[in-house]
Amino acid sequence: MTTARQGTSRQGTSRQGTFVNAVQLVTAREIQARLRSNAFIVSAAILILAVVASIVVAGIVGKATADDTTPVAVVDGVSLTSTRGLDVTQTSSVAQAERLVRSGDVDAAVVPSDDTLGYRVVGLDDVPTDVVSALSTTPRVDLLDPGALPAGLVSLIGIMFGVVFFASAVTFGSSIAQSVVEEKSTRVVEILMAAIPARALLAGKVLGNSLMAFAQIVAVAVAAAITLAVTGQDNMFSMLGPSVLWFVGFFAIGFVLIAAMFAASAVLVSRQEDVGSVTMPVMMLVMIPYILIVSAADNPTIVGIMSYVPFSAPIGMPMRIFLGTAQWWEPILSLLIVAVSVVVVVLVGARIYENALLRTGGRVKLAEALRG
Incomplete structure (x- = not known):
């Protein structure tokens, strides 16, 4: 009986090895x-x-786009010392400027602020570095939808x-x-x-x-x-x-x-x-x-x-x-x-x-x- 079992085991192992x-x-x-x-x-x-x-x-394309002028909305009353590299669109209110940002008509908006600088930048889903670098000083940046891509x-x-x-x-x-x-x-x-x-x-x-x-x-x-x-x-x-x-x-x-x-x-x-x-x-x-x-x-x-x-x-x-x-x-x-x-x-x-x-x-x- 033991010999038969050993023979069956060897046959199974042999078949498995042949398959592999x-x-x-x-x-x-x-x-x-x-x-x-x-x-x-x-x-x-x-x-x-x-x-x-x-x-x-x-x-x-990304680098070429960075070299172009950046569209930005500026609320009336905000005075910018430099707008070089920016395509400025004047708006009458903060709400109107934010609507332009959300719709994609502009990349960012410059709105009034209570801090010493007097204005801040509003972006949609990422920090608008083009706008920030175009300004003579670095303002505070707020994102409307920071998690979006x-x-x-x-x-x-x-x-x-x-x-x-x-x-x-x-x-x-x-x-x-x-x-x-x-x-x-x-x-x-x-x-x-x-x-x-x-x-x-x-x-x-x-x-x-x-x-x-x-x-x-x-x-x-x-x-x-x-x-x-x-x-x-x-x-x-x-x-x-x-x-x-x-x-x-x-x-x-x-x-x-x-x-x-x-x-x-x-x-x-x-x-x-x-x-x-x-x-x-x-x-x-x-x-x-x-x-x-x-x-x-x-x-x-x-x-x-x-x-x-x-x-x-x-x-x-x-x-x-x-x-x-x-x-x-x-x-x-x-x-x-x-x-x-x-x-x-x-x-x-x-x-x-x-x-x-x-x-x-x-x-x-x-x-x-x-x-x-």
Whole structure:
């Protein structure tokens, strides 16, 4: 009896070791295939250059804007010794001047004050340094909405997160789908199945492409950090740091879900011409967060919902962290939701992949692949 148990244990350990070795081999093959692909190298380089260029352009535009005259409202009765660099709009009351600040017609307002200087500066969401530096002396500064961020900056950061997520997910997801169908159409999969289990083949594909996608995201983050430091945008670097780190973490887990769905959908067909039709639902799930973040990055309700939906959490939650609207526990809860969703999708996807991998010819119905 003891000998039989020992033999069974050794067989289980041997099968487990064989499975792990198979996954490692497929993972290495997928990584090598991506590194040998000129299309992958070019697309990764374009993505990194696009992010770097956007940061450089934003810095140049910001400096150019600082060189222009600054619109400012001045209440009647306030005497300024110098208005150089200011585009002055006279107002009859403090309330009128503050309305101009809130509407965005002027960057700041100079209103009467009881202190020795005789006036103070009113800003909206940030200290109007251009106005303060243009005055001969430094007045007291009051902010009407100190916690707010400029809408243009919020939209720009949202678009950057969306573009990086969308480009990486589509690039590697499409590569997985094409690889699966190519192996089926050329009957290579039959040779592979004779040597390794179907689940090991799927795990290796997902793991290899996930590692490459993660490496690309890290490269983009490092390039962005270096560019911000070189261009002197230290304040933006400190503001973006936590949200970028969370974005990388969310993407590392969330892409596994997307990769499994691309593989499970592509295995239903045997021709490259049919890949687009079966992967379209997955493509839409990747596109929807991108569209939402581009069109409504400054909408707290939409961003809040996105931060808990597994397909959009890698964009939504980092945006909320950047805006400072997320409690300390919310990113952890959202990440747990994404992780649980990954487990469920991988298990279902593995069943579909295993049942449909050797079926060639026409398109395999999803219900049949689930039933096996």
